Amino acid sequence: MNPIKPWLGALALAAASVVLAAPPADVPYAWKPVAIVGGGFVDGIVFHPAVPGLAYARTDMGGAYRRDTATGAWQPLLDWLPLSEVNLMGVESLAVDPNDADALYLACGTYTNPAVPNGAVLRSDDRGRTFERTDLPFKLGGNEGGRGNGERLAVDPNDGRVIYLGSRLAGLWRSGDAARSFQRVDAFPDSAWRRDASDGAPPSWGGSDGKATINFVLFDPTSGKRGQPSRTLYAGVSVVGRPSLWRSLDAGASWQAVPGAPPAHRPMRAALASDGRLYVAYASEPGPHRMKDGAVWRYDIAQKTWADITPERPGAADAFGYATVTVDASNPQRLLASTAGRGRGDQLFRSTDGGTTWKPLFPAAQFNAAAAPYVADTPLHWLYDVKINPANPDHALFTTGYGGWETLDLTQADSAKPTHWQVMATGIEETVALALHSPTQGVPLVTAIGDYSGFVHTDLDKPAAGNPKPPFFGNTHDVSGAELAPEVVVRIGHARDGGGKNLGYSLDGGKTWREPRTTPEGKTGDGFIAVSADGQSWVWTPKGGIPHVSHDRGDSWTPVQGLPAGTRVIADRVNPKRFHAMALFDAKLYASDDGGNSFGARPLDLPDGPALRAAAGSNNHSNRGDDRGGQDRLYATPGREGNLWLAAFHGLYRAGDGQAFKRLPAVSQIHAFGFGRAAPGAKEPALYLVGTVAGRYGVFRSTDGAASWRRINDDAHQWGLILQVSGDPKVFGRVYVGTHGRGVQYGDPR
Structure with missing residues (x-):
């Protein structure tokens, strides 16, 4: 997002x-x-291992969700957060207690920049219906780079009172009282996670994604017994060129780098199989931005040996990394691994022999986008979490930047048959609404949505038929319509991949769309659009630019006279010739009576x-x-x-x-x-x-x-x-x- x-x-x-x-x-x-379905980055999914159908999902800025049946709708859990607590809408990590069906933990905090509050852990004993809160002495980055890594929050499968949290900026933390309090694990060496010169310069966007964050914590359930803390646990740190995989053999009292772990890339996610093998996905960058390289490795814990089991080697002409690897709980030889940042579309690989051989699933797969038709226009990307349902080896899900997909016939791939995928995000709504237009007649609503082409909602409870086009927008900034001619609707945005115009209009209430012949020279898709009451005049104010007016549906545009650059214009709702504008901080009010060609000013x-x-x-x-x-x-x-x-x-x-x-x-x-x-x-x-x-x-x-x-x-x-x-x-x-x-x-x- x-x-x-x-x-x-x-x-x-x-x-x-x-x-x-x-x-x-x-x-x-x-x-x-309003049904759009998905629309944002679902960056983590956790199944409860003992309750069939119970699963949770986290998003980077839209809260968390619970699913109570294997393929049902997701239920939002954090809609109660007010504006004053908006920082908690970004969920950095989530965890369940394998021995308590009702326990849920969310590590919440959207950004690490100094202007925002510290993060918090929300804990629930009723599957997220209600929460109690534990404030943390550090910040979390649920919408920063590396947000698809994890899980950073982990509950000890042998002792539910013990919970670990890997932070971005403050090291490793532990709770011994089921997240009511946390203490810093001083035994985890600062040198393992603090930035140094070998980490390189931080990327230009993403806050803490260039820092040596702790990406995941993983327990070995065989290293303890019920009621006592597990003795063995692992922590992956987002560094390159130095030890990045750490292990404790004494319940966190001391930590050592795992010998032989590959240092070339960052560990993204890891999975521990029941046969004592640890699988780790590696990438050159934290993600979800583009990757340069990556790999998948297997560690035989008993033999203390590493094997490179990368499904497909990235190349100079097709650079990508690996986001995750996961294991079938019912069969430790069955694996799934996903690429990250692959230019021709990401790929999901399957192995049935512990990673010795792999098969790509998507070339033969069939995708049904009926639950969210707009995703048919969007390539598969940001597959940062993949899970196999522990109660059903045929059921698998993977996340994307617009929600995710699931299949109910995964094992068909093992006999060279295609797998069938459907949108899994029903109930998840994670879009950003930049403008709303409800016309005086016709459809209930037309929306301008960040990151998308916007939507025409003919039925509020059913997803729109798809992205309105032409043009096809990668971001829609504004939408407006004519008060007295509701069939006229105009929207502006960024034409996807540089193709097409940055304005589209409809003359039939959103059923069909057209591009204008021209747009104002040099104008981008930012800013605002005003449509006269009769739909004949359009005034487009680009962000920071001189407003332009068209009286011929975009065949020609003329600079507006009398308005400062960047001044937003609105149409009078009754008089088609009248437009209004304001410069609030300069105490000026503007009006036009000639269809937006020129404006006069008076004091505000x-x-x-x-x-x-x-x-x-x-x-x-x-x-x-x-x-x-x-x-x-x-x-x-x-x-x-x-x-x-x-x-x-x-x-x-x-x-x-x-x-x-x-x-x-x-x-x-x-x-x-x-x-x-x-x-x-x-x-x-x-x-x-x-x-x-x-x-x-x-x-x-x-x-x-x-x-x-x-x-x-x-x-x-x-x-x-x-x-x-x-x-x-x-x-x-x-x-x-x-x-x-x-x-x-x-x-x-x-």
Whole structure:
């Protein structure tokens, strides 16, 4: 996914002018995901070895999930995390207790940069329905490089009180009380994991991925007996050119490098077979970015011998590494290993003789993308975890950057028959919503999604038919439509692999799409698009660039006169000739009455003084929230010409045509804002707001023009960071919530 550095601070705002009323009452809502399915990096899967069908999945920025049946839908476990705890939505590692069917442990923390809080271990004794929390004295990097490695968190199979956690920046840690507390394992040598010159320069992106992180901890269950800690355990460290595989033979009291372990690459994942052989996947880079080289090795523990069992050797013209190797619990000779970063598409190899010989599965495999049709356009990539169901050797899963796949006939490959794969991610929603458009007629919703081409949702509960194209976007930044001509929809984004235009439009409500003849010279797919009420004029503001207008569906474009570079434009909802724009921190309001060709300016006077300019933050963040969110923006009221709302980060304002803005009471912070169908008999459209009202954070609805608000989400449905919100103009009460990492959620009054 697109990495972010989460804004976490509770900004001290000058809110003296805000009238604080009693906390808003709740309106009960039922919440469901808008079905996209997957959409993000599922970077780890763990089966419970003793409970058939019970499995867990972790994601890099969208929480964790539980699956209660072998091929059922995944259930989200961390939707209760509020904005203030968004750092915990990135799950670095997860672990189960083999002897306790209900115990679950999540190591949570998205980034290691200094601006974010430390990580935490969430522990559950009811399979993730509820959690208790143990704060850690260090940070975790669930959305940093190497996030597909692991597992860094491990429960002793002989003594569930003993849990180890390998960190990125602070060494190895141990708990003796089932994760209620952790202590640093001082016996694990600092020289094993601290960076030195041989590790090379850190990559340009990925935070701690260039540092010598501890990638996995692995117990040997045969080295102990029930109720006593296992004597033997292994730890893999992401270093090259020096010892990277370490072992303790005395329950962690001392550690030694495993003799003969290959030093050329980083250990990514490892599996210990029941016949006493240790398998390790190696790669030149932590991933999931591109690799230069890699290998798979087997260590015979009893014989103390290593063997290179690499299925296919990377070459200079086809560089790749190996992400993982896994063993069938019912047969230690059966293995799966996956490549990482292979330019022509990653490969999954199978061995039935302990790695002596291998067979690639995908050349003969058949894939059924019906559960998420958009993935048919996406190559197989980021296979950083592969698991064989311990209760069924025919059932295997592998993860991808968009969810993952599973088969129920794995062993058919052993008799030269094709395996059949289906999307395994139903229930997992991990996309980032950058814009939401609910037209006045037609489909319920059109979404602009980070990393994807966006979607036209004809049925909110069923996945869209596929990526809308042409053009085929690798990232969709904005989508908008015409208020009075809802069949006109326009979206902008980055054309995939440099092909096609960076704008696409539909004249039939999203059924079919076209590319314009031209786009403004030098313009990228970033920025915003505004569509006039009649659909005839489009104003495109590229990020940091001069806005351009087209009146002929992109056959030609003209620079807009009178607007500073980077100024976002919105269309009036009634008058097709009118557009509005704002420079909040320069206290300027702009208007056009000639279809967006030129704009005139007037002062933007706020009753409590000018807005304070946002302080520079890291990546997408400042002291005014995430700049991809709906705050600090101008909005035009449906059905009222010239009627405007200013959803500033620090409060809500409204102005009639040509009038001064007035501040509305109770609202002290905004992260997203939008309109929906008016309540029966109401004169005002429904308003939806994500932020703080009367001192309470949540998702709110007003049916009386912001005179009063009701909270419509609950503590179980908070989804960390929310970027967008929009009502549906066709259905009163229906609201769409665009999250960062939990997809798009929709709610209806109960």
